[in-house]
Amino acid sequence: MYTKCRRTKLEKGLNVLKWRVVGIGSDRSKKTVAPVLIRKIEVTGVGFTSVCAPCKSGTYSSEGSEICTPCKPNTFSKPGADMCKPCNPATEYSYEGAGVCTQRPPCTKDDYYQIQLPCVNGKTQKSFEWIQPQICRKDVPESIQLPGKTDAEDCPPCNPGMFLSKTAGCQYCPDDQMSDGKTPCQKCPASTSPDFNLEMNWFNTMPNNMSSECILFSDDTCKYNSSWVPMGDHLVTHFGRSEDAYLLLMQTVSGFRTAESKDHRQIVGTISFEFSTQCTGRCEFVFLVEYDGHSDVKKEWSGTKGKTHFSFDVSKSGPMTFSWAFQRSYIGHLTNGHVAENDLARMYSIKITNSLDGGAVGCKKCPKGVVDNRCVPCPAGHYIDVHSNSTTCQACPPNTIIRPTNAWGKDNCVECGQGLKASAAGDKCVTDCTFTDKEGKLYDFTKLNKITFVKGSNLFTGSGTKYYHGFNISLCGGDKMVTCTQNVSSPEKSTSESKFSESSVVKGVVCRSTIIPSTDASKSLSTQPTSLGDYIDKIVTNKSLVEMYKKEGYPTEGSEKDIHFYSKSEDSTDACPEGRNTIISLKCDQKMEDDGEIVFPPKCVYGTCDGCNFHLLWKTVYACPKCAKEDFVKIVAECVDGSQSIHYTKPDHCIGEPPAIETQKCAIKLPFIVKVVVPPVVALGLILLICVIYCWQRNKNLEYKYMKLTHQNEPNYDGELPGVDSCGLSDGEEDQFDSVQFKTSRGSKILNKIRGKRSDKDDENPFETGRSEKIPLT
Numbered sequence: 001m002y003t004k005c006r007r008t009k010l011e012k013g014l015n016v017l018k019w020r021v022v023g024i025g026s027d028r029s030k031k032t033v034a035p036v037l038i039r040k041i042e043v044t045g046v047g048f049t050s051v052c053a054p055c056k057s058g059t060y061s062s063e064g065s066e067i068c069t070p071c072k073p074n075t076f077s078k079p080g081a082d083m084c085k086p087c088n089p090a091t092e093y094s095y096e097g098a099g100v101c102t103q104r105p106p107c108t109k110d111d112y113y114q115i116q117l118p119c120v121n122g123k124t125q126k127s128f129e130w131i132q133p134q135i136c137r138k139d140v141p142e143s144i145q146l147p148g149k150t151d152a153e154d155c156p157p158c159n160p161g162m163f164l165s166k167t168a169g170c171q172y173c174p175d176d177q178m179s180d181g182k183t184p185c186q187k188c189p190a191s192t193s194p195d196f197n198l199e200m201n202w203f204n205t206m207p208n209n210m211s212s213e214c215i216l217f218s219d220d221t222c223k224y225n226s227s228w229v230p231m232g233d234h235l236v237t238h239f240g241r242s243e244d245a246y247l248l249l250m251q252t253v254s255g256f257r258t259a260e261s262k263d264h265r266q267i268v269g270t271i272s273f274e275f276s277t278q279c280t281g282r283c284e285f286v287f288l289v290e291y292d293g294h295s296d297v298k299k300e301w302s303g304t305k306g307k308t309h310f311s312f313d314v315s316k317s318g319p320m321t322f323s324w325a326f327q328r329s330y331i332g333h334l335t336n337g338h339v340a341e342n343d344l345a346r347m348y349s350i351k352i353t354n355s356l357d358g359g360a361v362g363c364k365k366c367p368k369g370v371v372d373n374r375c376v377p378c379p380a381g382h383y384i385d386v387h388s389n390s391t392t393c394q395a396c397p398p399n400t401i402i403r404p405t406n407a408w409g410k411d412n413c414v415e416c417g418q419g420l421k422a423s424a425a426g427d428k429c430v431t432d433c434t435f436t437d438k439e440g441k442l443y444d445f446t447k448l449n450k451i452t453f454v455k456g457s458n459l460f461t462g463s464g465t466k467y468y469h470g471f472n473i474s475l476c477g478g479d480k481m482v483t484c485t486q487n488v489s490s491p492e493k494s495t496s497e498s499k500f501s502e503s504s505v506v507k508g509v510v511c512r513s514t515i516i517p518s519t520d521a522s523k524s525l526s527t528q529p530t531s532l533g534d535y536i537d538k539i540v541t542n543k544s545l546v547e548m549y550k551k552e553g554y555p556t557e558g559s560e561k562d563i564h565f566y567s568k569s570e571d572s573t574d575a576c577p578e579g580r581n582t583i584i585s586l587k588c589d590q591k592m593e594d595d596g597e598i599v600f601p602p603k604c605v606y607g608t609c610d611g612c613n614f615h616l617l618w619k620t621v622y623a624c625p626k627c628a629k630e631d632f633v634k635i636v637a638e639c640v641d642g643s644q645s646i647h648y649t650k651p652d653h654c655i656g657e658p659p660a661i662e663t664q665k666c667a668i669k670l671p672f673i674v675k676v677v678v679p680p681v682v683a684l685g686l687i688l689l690i691c692v693i694y695c696w697q698r699n700k701n702l703e704y705k706y707m708k709l710t711h712q713n714e715p716n717y718d719g720e721l722p723g724v725d726s727c728g729l730s731d732g733e734e735d736q737f738d739s740v741q742f743k744t745s746r747g748s749k750i751l752n753k754i755r756g757k758r759s760d761k762d763d764e765n766p767f768e769t770g771r772s773e774k775i776p777l778t
Contacts, residue, residue, distance in 0.1 A: 010045070018527075054080035057099030070097035073133065093135045106143040107136035110341065113238045116204050116230050119155035119169050124204060124232075126150040131226075156232055157182045159207075160199045161359025170204075178360035188363035193375040196257060198358030199351045203230035209253070209357060215246040215325070228347070235347040237326050249324040249347065254356040256317040257374075267412075269354040271322055272311040279304045279343045281329025287312070290321040293504070296572050307348065315570065322352075364408070367392050381426030383407040401426055417566070419539025429536075433476040435563060437541045441625035441654075443563060445586070447595070448622055449476045454598045455515075457605045469606060470515045470526075471616070473598075475565060475584065477509040477536050484511035484529035506531040509567050510582045510614070512607075532614050533567025533582040540564050545585070552609060553602030554617055562587050563623055576612035583615045586623035590652065596620025627654035639666035 019038065055061050055068035060081045071077050071084035076098045087094050087101035094101045111134070117125045128147045137143055158170035158181040165171045173185035178194050181201075188194055200207050206228075214222035226239045228249045237247045258268040277285050287299045287310065298312055314320070328343035352358070366375035367384060378384055378393035384407050385394045396402050396413035401422045416422055416429035423430050435443040456469035472482035486504040510533035516525040541563045549556045563586045570579040589596065599617045600607050608614045632648035644666050648658035 010043075057081075058097040060084050072096060073098075074101075076101050090139075091137070093133075102135075104135055104137045106140045107138050108144060111136045112146055113229055114231070116232050117149075118205055119164070121166070122155055122164075123152040124155045125152050156202045156204060159202055160361040161197065172359040175360075178362055180361060188360070191366050191369060192363040193366050193370050194360030195362045195364045196355065196358055196360050197351060197353050198253065198355045199349075199361060201349045202233060203235050203347075204232060206230055207251075210249070210251045213248045213250065215248055233348070237345045239328065239341075246325045246327045247345075249326075251322045251350060251352075253320050253322070253352060255319050256314065257354050257356060258317060267313045267315060268317045269314040269352060270311055271314065271350070271352045272309065273324075273350045274307055274309045274348040275305070275324070275346060276307050276348070277301065277303070277305045277326070277343075277345045279329050281343075283329045283343045283345075284325075284327045285345055286325045288323040288325065289314075290323065291316055291318065294571065295323070298572070322350075378407050380424070381422065383410055383413055385410070396426065401429055417536075417538030420536065430478055431476050431536060431539060435539050435541070437625075439542075443623065443625050445475060445622055448618075448620065449478075449480065450474075451480060451482050452595070452598070454616070456600065456607065465516065467514055467516045469512055471510065471512050471532075471607065473584065473616075474509045477567075481507050481509065482511055483507050484513040484526070484531075486513070486527050486529050487525060505529065508532070508534040508569060509536055510584070530580075531569040531571060532580050534569045534571075535567065537566040537568045540566070545583075548615065552604050552615060554599075558587070559585075562617075578612070581613050583613075584618055585615065586618045586620060588621070588624035588653070589619040590621050590624060590655065592619050592621050596622070621655060624653065624655045627651065627656035627658075629659055632658050642666050 019036075055077075057079045058077060059068035059070050060077050060083050061068045062082055071094075073096050074087050074089065074092075074094055075084040076087060076094050077084040078099070091104055092101035093104055112128050112130050115127050115129060117127050127149045130146060138145065155164070158164050158179075160181045161179060162170045162172050162181055163179050163183075163185050170181075173179050176194065177185040177187050179185045200210075206212070212227035212229075214226045222245055226237075226245060226247055228235045228247060229238045235249065239245070239247065256268040273287075275285065277283055282302050283304075285301045285305070286297055288295050288297050289312070290296075299310060301308070324345075324347065326345040328341075364375070365384075368376035368378060370376065375384075381396050381400075381402065382393040383396055383402055385392050393407075394410070396410070397415070399422055400413040400415050402413045414429075419435050420429040420431050422428075433445045433449045435445070437443070452473045452475070454471040454473060456471070458466055458468050460466055470484075472484055474480045474482045484506050506529045508531040511529060511531050513526045513529045516527070518524045542560060543564065544560055545562075545564070546556045546559060549559050565584040565586070567582045567584075568579060569581075572579050596619050599619065601609065601615060601617075603609070604615075607616060627650060629648075631651055631654050633651060635647040635649065637645045637647065642665060643663055646662040646664060650656070650658055
């Protein structure tokens with residue numbers, strides 16, 4: 001169990017004290033973690049005491065002193081001492097604030113460390129030095145002696161981008177020159193630009209802007225000079241005697257040569273490194289990135305690891321610190337265990353691309369020429385085609401963005417999210433505060449394009465102090481970004497605390513801060529500013545979020561018609577390793593006045609149910625679509641003097657002014673019954689007319705035939721023989737009627753019978769002309 005005491009000076013007036021737990025490389029996979037217990041909180045200076053308490057052991061005070069002063073190293077004191085006594089310098093030692101002196105142990109290999117000496121005239125050596133403060137005894141038989149320097153050997157090459165100076169060792173090349181670290185610096189050819197990187201493959205000494213620090217959580221400061229040590233082709237950790245601490249390796253970068261994208265989705269540089277760990281138990285190796293005073297754990301490893309390569313893309317162009325922390329394994333129970341003495345970590349290489357620091361390791365072609373050792377950028381929305389032999393500028397695909405200073409390759413063209421479009425400069429995804437859905441409905445949010453403050457529910461601390469969470473929102477982003485600040489005066493921070501400090505100002509499209517109100521509004525306190533959305537990621541609708549609405553307590557009716565603004569903050573934390581996301585859902589409500597009302601989830605009054613994903617519902621009339629002309633209800637007035645007016649009324653599902661009153665000529669309108677009956681009657685009349693014409697035509701033909709047949713059968717009084725019987729066919733008329741075919745079959749008998757009957761009938765006709773019998777001529 002670790003114990004720690006911290007003393008802080010307070011300012012006059014109101015002071016806010018807060019305790020924050022820092023767990024570097026904590027195992028997030030475990031559901032339970034060790035608790036942090038605060039044993040005692042003591043505040044002095046708020047009242048008077050009538051009793052003087054004796055100083056504890058390890059401290060002293062003279063007459064009239066207000067505080068007890070800790071004893072210096074190699075001294076000690078008993079409780080209630082007015083001075084500290086020295087230890088025997090030959091056989092004893094003590095640290096600051098010690099109550100007793102400790103016997104000096106014999107010197108071992110853990111009491112010294114190896115260093116690489118700088119190159120002189122192309123030669124270098126390894127040397128050994130005692131760990132300071134030195135607590136071991138060199139004058140006892142079992143003690144080992146400090147080894148001497150090794151034989152001189154050739155210096156390894158310089159790192160890429162550097163050259164070997166005879167007097168000052170490895171130095172970076174001038175801005176317009178490049179080197180691979182083995183050859184002298186050379187100028188880049190015409191129409192090319194130096195490719196700047198910060199690359200470290202050799203560690204003869206600690207590189208520029210790189211430092212090592214020991215963070216000991218069990219005491220104020222590390223007692224030994226434990227640190228990362230350069231060993232030529234790698235860096236290695238070196239701990240003091242039985243010291244349990246994090247060894248922190250820090251590389252500071254002044255910034256990157258590519259301007260930072262406002263939506264943080266474009267890469268301005270990349271850091272890659274190769275390391276290994278050698279552990280007897282569960283040691284921890286952690287990679288952290290610190291930007292603008294805020295430090296985040298990006299990756300962690302545990303246990304023994306062979307040579308491991310890792311890369312991290314950087315999206316912010318300002319000054320940045322990359323840190324690597326290593327802690328040895330802890331063996332045994334927490335109360336009586338010990339650290340593994342042989343655990344160590346090695347760093348073999350570090351490469352940071354496109355950085356302001358470092359040197360050029362090569363040259364790249366510039367299709368538009370070079371100015372001030374930099375390529376002239378391609379036109380807006382274009383990238384440099386690195387796969388072409390001529391290295392030309394090519395246009396990015398539609399609705400994609402690219403930074404002109406980082407336009408190498410088509411892969412740097414980033415597609416904009418739904419509802420967003422590329423700016424005219426092609427360097428960011430923006431919205432004009434309007435949105436058109438798949439059905440063609442237009443939404444206009446320009447009235448909401450301003451900074452909006454939303455106050456959360458009132459909360460109270462255990463002592464009764466009221467506070468609340470305040471949200472600053474910029475719906476459409478762009479030039480109207482919001483800011484959350486911290487105006488609480490903090491005490492001076494220690495060195496270890498500064499590595500994990502919080503930012504006092506955050507910017508984005510959505511941010512939150514904790515507000516402690518005061519009767520005087522100008523004296524209200526704002527603390528813990530947090531970005532909930534650095535940029536707008538997409539704008540969508542017709543998307544079902546019913547399950548989310550149910551979980552958060554929002555009404556689900558009509559939720560599929562809501563417009564959702566998605567924003568994202570990529571700054572990761574232990575609680576939110578993927579960053580934070582915010583959804584602002586706009587619901588059409590024509591009953592709302594002005595800008596409407598922003599509602600927190602009924603079941604999650606803080607605006608979030610998990611601390612990482614936030615959701616706010618904005619009820620407003622401006623979330624209703626714009627009415628098209630066909631959406632309005634059309635009302636036609638009565639006809640007056642041959643004309644009639646047309647009025648339009650607004651429906652409930654959209655907004656907008658109705659069209660002006662229109663006038664049109666009156667149109668004759670038939671009753672409905674007429675519209676239904678007339679078509680069938682007309683059709684029936686046409687059918688009857690066709691039938692009459694057909695029957696008339698048939699009757700006329702029959703009449704003609706009958707008349708002709710009658711004429712032929714009349715008696716001939718002139719003694720002429722009767723004409724040949726005719727069926728009454730006119731010229732050109734086909735024989736279509738009374739056509740009979742005779743067959744030598746059973747039908748012949750039936751035909752003869754019919755003929756016989758006809759003959760009988762003819763005999764009965766008294767007006768039939770008699771037929772004479774045939775008389776043979778001979």
